[in-house]
Amino acid sequence: MGRNLKNAVIAFLTPLPSLLFYHYFLGYCSEHECDVSSPSNGSSHFPSLVWNWCYQHPILLANLLFFLNVDLLFWIIGLLQSCHWLIDLYWTVIPVLLMHYYATHPLAKYNPWRSRAVMLITWVWSMRLTHNYFRREKWQWGAREDWRFNNMRQQYGKSWWWVCFFPIYVAQQVFLIGICMPFYVIHSVDRPWNIWDFVAVVICVTGIIIAYYADTQLYNFVTRNEKLKQLGKPVVPNLDKGIWHYSRHPNYFGEQLWWWGLVIFGWNLECSWTAVGALINSMCLAYVTLLVERRMLEKDYRAEAYSVYQETTSVWVPWFKSSPKEGKEKDN
Structure with a gap:
């Protein structure tokens, strides 16, 4: 019970860095009415430079947050626990997060009916896959990692601690960001249903x-x-x-x-x-x-x-x- 509860807490806390950062970014845009034009040179304007970059590059920001919050943080947690289970669980969650990220970004523009339909079916997809994950794992958080990771662990031996960063995390970023690009298009093009x-x-x-x-x-x-x-x-x-x-x-x-x-x-x-x-x-x-x-x-x-x-x-x-x-x- 102790391990299960600990892993549940870890799963809920791990996305907080990205969520909090994005919350502050949206707050800045709201306060300045999304007027994040490049400020004049000077070290005191560094925060504005950061927000301006986030405003102008939604896809790059999504990749940066993914790399820092998923690739690096999940990898470190996996090394500490000797079990890379988090990425398997978050396959059911990250598409939902990316969908809402693209929909709420200040540059977003879209047909509301198309956006609502996609949001509804994506939530249904996520709940189905999440339910299947926990049902398969007997309602345990992080009880085991993907059997393919175990096979690779045996294959690479002592080098696995750093090798795993690429097939488990960096590769997952390519897959997830790539297959979720329709969410970006849906929320960047406003055309009738x-x-x-x-x-x-x-x-x-x-x-x-x-x-x-x-x-x-x-x-x-x-x-x-x-x-x-x-x-x-x-x-x-x-x-x-x-x-x-x-x-x-x-x-x-x-x-x-x-x-x-x-x-x-x-x-x-x-x-x-x-x-x-x-x-x-x-x-x-x-x-x-x-x-x-x-x-x-x-x-x-x-x-x-x-x-x-x-x-x-x-x-x-x-x-x-x-x-x-x-x-x-x-x-x-």
Whole structure:
């Protein structure tokens, strides 16, 4: 209980430096009516120079706050705790923070209906993913870190303390800032709501629903297997029921629908470059898919069943089953 409470306090306190800094920045802009033109030279005007830079460069400010408050601070906490769990939890929170940051920045301009719709579905996405995180972790704060981090820890050994800064934190900044760029575009372009905004909402909501049901079915499957182990009974080697009957990774598919739905908002506002972040994230998830499937095949009790599952079931996009390859079975 003590560790759980301590980690909960850490999780709530860690974003405060950025939140307080941004609060003071907004207060300065409000007091000066956002008149933050460059002051005359002189050391006494240094605070004004800082606020002027923050006003003129919203994307650079977001990256600076991310680097200082997430990359450096989360990294230091992870080293002190020998567990890099915070970044996994904040994947569900940072997009919401970035969305509100872009919406409240003094330079923001946007269609209120589009902004409200995006805010609503983003909060729904975040709550779903946060609920799934805590449900999977048995409602514990920081009980463990991502299994991929453990694998890298063993790979790099004593060098892991500094190597981890780049794949766990700097890389996450690239991914998160990149895939959240539609939030910036939505709150920097003021154009009327149209049919493509509706299409984007439908795709985003569809992705959330698919990911929710996929994660719920996976959670129930894992829970049943844990009970079977406790009873000394054989476990079910592979989940191939429900939506998992049509896709090997429906949760990943739903998550990708969500991010690409946001890209449609950007494309609709003539900023198709926002697709770069979603594309990089999809490529990364494709690699993660390979790692997950290799891990599944390493388990002797499920290797055979999962091998057949791979042959007959679509990787991401839900689709009908195909027939197993008889030639491969004969060769074995």
